Amino acid sequence: xxxxxxxxxxxxxxxxxxxxxxxxxxxxxxxxxxxxxxxxxxxxxxxxxxxxxxxxxxxxxxxxxxxxxxxxxxxxxxxxxxxxxxxxxxxxxxxxxxxxxxxxxxxxxxxxxxxxxxxxxxxxxxxxxxxxxxxxxxxxxxxxxxxxxxxxxxxxxxxxxxxxxxxxxxxxxxxxxxxxxxxxxxxxxxxxxxxxxxxxxxxxxxxxxxxxxxxxxxxxxxxxxxxxxxxxxxxxxxxxxxxxxxxxxxxxxxxxxxxxxxx
Amino acid sequence: xxxxxxxxxxxxxxxxxxxxxxxxxxxxxxxxxxxxxxxxxxxxxxxxxxxxxxxxxxxxxxxxxxxxxxxxxxxxxxxxxxxxxxxxxxxxx
Numbered sequence: 251x252x253x254x255x256x257x258x259x260x261x262x263x264x265x266x267x268x269x270x271x272x273x274x275x276x277x278x279x280x281x282x283x284x285x286x287x288x289x290x291x292x293x294x295x296x297x298x299x300x301x302x303x304x305x306x307x308x309x310x311x312x313x314x315x316x317x318x319x320x321x322x323x324x325x326x327x328x329x330x331x332x333x334x335x336x337x338x339x340x341x342x343x344x345x346x347x348x349x350x351x352x353x354x355x356x357x358x359x360x361x362x363x364x365x366x367x368x369x370x371x372x373x374x375x376x377x378x379x380x381x382x383x384x385x386x387x388x389x390x391x392x393x394x395x396x397x398x399x400x401x402x403x404x405x406x407x408x409x410x411x412x413x414x415x416x417x418x419x420x421x422x423x424x425x426x427x428x429x430x431x432x433x434x435x436x437x438x439x440x441x442x443x444x445x446x447x448x449x450x451x452x453x454x455x456x457x458x459x460x461x462x463x464x465x466x467x468x469x470x471x472x473x474x475x476x477x478x479x480x481x482x483x484x485x486x487x488x489x490x491x492x493x494x495x496x497x498x499x500x501x502x503x504x505x506x507x508x509x510x511x512x513x
Numbered sequence: 514x515x516x517x518x519x520x521x522x523x524x525x526x527x528x529x530x531x532x533x534x535x536x537x538x539x540x541x542x543x544x545x546x547x548x549x550x551x552x553x554x555x556x557x558x559x560x561x562x563x564x565x566x567x568x569x570x571x572x573x574x575x576x577x578x579x580x581x582x583x584x585x586x587x588x589x590x591x592x593x594x595x596x597x598x599x600x601x602x603x604x605x606x
Binding site: 394395396399400403404428429432433434435436439443 | 525526532534540
């Protein structure tokens, strides 16, 4: 039996898809058979972040409607043979699938995978309900901003009515330099306001933009965010990994150093 | 440059935290802004029977107020600020 994890946030643009891609990659790196499901029907993105957009033949709606078998729709990752993606449909909308069908779809994958990762769409409507229906646990992604935290609070409230075994927070795009000078809420502030346990902190890191440009997730690479994602994966597996808040520098000198490294 | 802008800029994280606490309490207590507006109008008419107040500057909101010193049980409370123009109590002087 696999563990089904939904990655959600309420607000759009806080990093759900990037988080899904990197946690999926990280779990596969750690040797777990993992499948990522893009449940954002109509706005397909996880394939692009994974760099697998050219390999799509069938999608989630095709599987649900019986146009193809599950095996035909699953795309194997180019780096990790134990990592798969079930892409979403681009030309359909959220009403093409209902929560019952999602639960059935997940059941079909239960025996072949250790982890099933659901990338939830933004919002609290049908798409959210579809994604959450079959989940065992939830990862709520937020950033240290008023609007993102307000939506995360709403999502946490809505998740209470589902039968989840656990719910954890991921605070994304943290800039320790801004926290230090008092211009950004700290991770403690966010946890205090949302009253939910934390599973990881991702620093605001240029490497994420570069990785998304290239379609190569950076979990496990020698970057502050790459390490932070791998730490989250280890915690998901039950390891006790101490929390570290990496110091990413945004100054001129460090940028020069970055340029030199790349040259 | 306005000094107030500089000061508030330095503490914007704290401002965000305070705004959020108020926002979430309002979200959770389910007191919609329209209700607060109505309450404000009623309060205004009641209070102005006794005092000379500034109706345009009345502030009203629901936010957590710690009633115990340890802050653990901050209850959502109705907070109002009603600026008084004069301290003349009508009808008594």
